[in-house]
Amino acid sequence: MPTAPQTTDELYQALRENDRRPYGRTRTVTAEELVDAAEQFAEPAPLIHALLELQEAYTYGSEPRKSPVVFARLLTLFDEQPDVFDERLRHMLFWRFKWVAHALRQLPEIPLASLRQWLTEMRDRYEKADLGLQPYYGQAYQLAAHVGEDTTLAYELWAARTRTRLSDCEACEICERALYHLTAGDDERALRTWEPVLAGKESCQEEPTRSVSYALLPLLRTGRTDRARELHLAGYRGCRRNPSMAQEVGRHLEFCALTGNEARGLELLAENRSMFDEVDSPLDLLGFLTGVEVLLQRVELLGHGELPAAGYAGRTWTVAGLRAEVRGRADDLAARFDARNGTTAHTDRRRARLDRAPLLEALELTLRPRSLDDVAPATPATAPAPRTAAAPESLPDLIARARTLDEQGHPDAPACWARLRTLVAAGDYSHPDDPAVGPLVRLRADLLADEASRAGDKDEFAVAAGLYEEAAGLYDDAGLPGHAALAHASALLASAEVPARDAADATEAKAAALTAAHASMVRLHEETPGLAPYLEARLLRMRATALGLRLQTTGSAEHVAPVLAEVDLLHAFATRHDVVGQISGALLLRASTFALSGDLPAAVTGIDALLDRLKANGPAWHLPRTLGLRGRLQLGLQDAQAAHADLTESVRLAADWPADAVDAARLHGDLAQACLYLGRPDEALRHLTRSAELDLRHGSRTAAFCTYSNAAQLSLDLGRVEDCIALLDSLLAEPDVAAGELDDRLVAQLRLTRARALHAGDDLKAATAEFVALAAESAGWDDDPGSHAMIAAETAVLLGESGEFGRAREAAEQALAAHARDPRYEQLSNCLRELARLQGQQQGPDGLADALVFLADAGRVADEARAAGYVARGRSLDSALAYEYGRVNAYAGAYEDALAALEKALALLGEPGAEQEHAEEWAECVRLAGVVEGIYLERPAPALTRLDAAVSRLTALTHTDEAEPLSSLAARLRDEE
Incomplete structure (x- = not known):
């Protein structure tokens, strides 16, 4: 607080401002400072208000040890100066007897006799003030339930009594009644009791969040999985990062563990890591830690004990290590409560939670379903062996296979190169002395070329260009001029794609760069004799690609013919030398060129011929991309049904190959667009999220977040508000987002959509x-x-x-x-x-x-x-x-x-016409004019003339829905005449 309030008006203003803050340390510290400030004033009222604010901050900030101390001061002030307490302050004082009872239950160091003594004090005070005792019996029941003894009698003494003004709110009492039935094992009765709260008809500061957290498992056990999913999303948002709702967070973690959502559980645990240190209530901490342990136990049982986990500050935790720490602390807390209470209730309840078996194998909770494998650290492990054959028995075989697959353009080539990269990087690597393998310098060049290709796939063109040039130099050292020429050509193409800086016309600059790159490639081709056919075909493919990219950049008709000429050269050469992959590549480029030129029918004809060839001659891995292009062309031709069929088939075939090799992320994105055209938004949403997750796994994070942003907006448009918020919360918690490494405008867009979703969710x-x-x-x-x-x-x-x-x-x-x-x-x-x-x-x-x-x-x-x-x-x-x-x-x-x-x-x-929107706006304007004139200005006659004319006009135009409110208003005015 910058400066202490100097007048009571300033103090009350500061109290109002503090009341707008969320519960937590900032609000609590400010409340403490305001109590100090209030003590300077002669009159007691400011101090009473400040103490009430401080007790509220302690209560909802999970600091139960301090709440009774503040209340004791308030009670002393009431005893000394009862007249200072007006009806409102008196009501607040007697209400908070319950807060103190709740706080004392949370502290195992407070003897049970002291808890009972406080309840006696509450009863005596209520009787002296001539207040009904139902709130007292409510607290007596809650103590019995806490201890685990005599609950039936205590429940009957409370539940059978008539509510008073000081009774807990309807929502809280509903929750206590439902928990009584839940403890008795009657899920159905508990859920029926809870329904007004779960449906949002009754609520308060803690409800329905508290009830939701308890209702999740009964909902699953009774088969209401969709309802459980819906309430998990909304309920978790109500308790996340709130220390006073640590038990609720623990139950949401438990829900994740028992529904096959362990990865989401770890994500939510990370989001609430501060609770390990911020929760001052031992009872709340016990509930939180038990939920944490249920989750960690499940993750460890699934064989992921070495995954990182968010735990106590000051050290790095694994799942197994954190589970052991949590288990020790929670066991100790449960034992302390049981020792205080003289029962085994808390140990028994804790054991029952830990012994629960999963209720569902998998329940899709969010739009971003992830497995434990997805949250594993991104440390490069040894790449899997290619699926085209068993793992090679020797290093020379592996190198030969990698080069053969690379020559074919096979999707499994990157896996071979990845395995080789790991082997070569090892300190004990020994290069084979085998003429068929060649020198180590050649292998290093191969690995650099593969690394450059992967950088280009991620649009890191400057990096790719540098790696290709480095590879070219090594190929020259290895005496392989053809490979060097191909690497130089790849560097030229990558350099041309680097965005121009400070260019007045970026399009013109890129077109010029691609023109220059093509010219350099042609010279390079002419100056490099003796190229192997597959290398020469690749070089021709790059020449055509450079001109194709130029056409894509400019859209100029004059750039179409040069592309087709280069494609014809490539196709003729590849056909002559039977380079199968480049034959289909040439045909795909030709179809793409027709599409870019606007001749979609010709593009489709070309694609159809290519598909026939691929089905007959292969390569099979070209089919997904080719079908994907035909799907996009069908979208351009406004045949969404045909596009959907092609893209669905392309996605099916893509599953047989590495996702990045067939651009599965784009296929899912295009299929989402087709689904939207066909009015299938939920299906579109699934494909958008799948596309984004594939991009994320491939390292294309900006593309992934852009797609996820679109998915979030679509989910919001569909009214799936909680899905939208949960998705965005997950994305905004990503480490690179939290660290400010992602584009700030993209992050702002995600936050903006989330803010709109929060607004839509009230x-x-x-x-x-x-x-x-x-x-x-x-x-x-x-x-x-x-x-x-x-x-x-x-x-x-x-x-x-x-x-x-x-x-x-x-x-x-x-x-x-x-x-x-x-x-x-x-x-x-x-x-x-x-x-x-x-x-x-x-x-x-x-x-x-x-x-x-x-x-x-x-x-x-x-x-x-x-x-x-x-x-x-x-x-x-x-x-x-x-x-x-x-x-x-x-x-x-x-x-x-x-x-x-x-x-x-x-x-x-003006007068309305056939357009419905205009008619609706006009009718509303007439209606309001009729209300003002006929009701407020008490001039019904002209109002009726206006309304009747409008109804006739709208009816004649068949706008019956718009006319109905006007007819109703006219009838009302006639009734009142």
């Missing part, structure tokens, strides 16, 4: 906090003020929804300033009108002046748009503005001004 507080942070960061995007304008505008609206119109005004000013540099007419107009509506709706006449300022700003934006010739994609900015003037004035009771504005809006809209 988590206004979290959504607003994220938007505020994004608005602050995007303010520094000098190269993209338009995006900042959009983010700041959305932030302003969320602040307005929260009633923080001062901060909303500041955000709107930021949006307007950025809009002046890079206009976003429609977004800004929508934002300003919505802010005006919110302020008018929430504040009525008191908010009219400020609301009209927002509308005046929107008017200036509309004027600018009109002057710029901008046409809105949605509603007309002018008619929408006039309508909002009408609505805002109506909220404020300025009905004549409201009616005049609505008349203007109707004039701007």
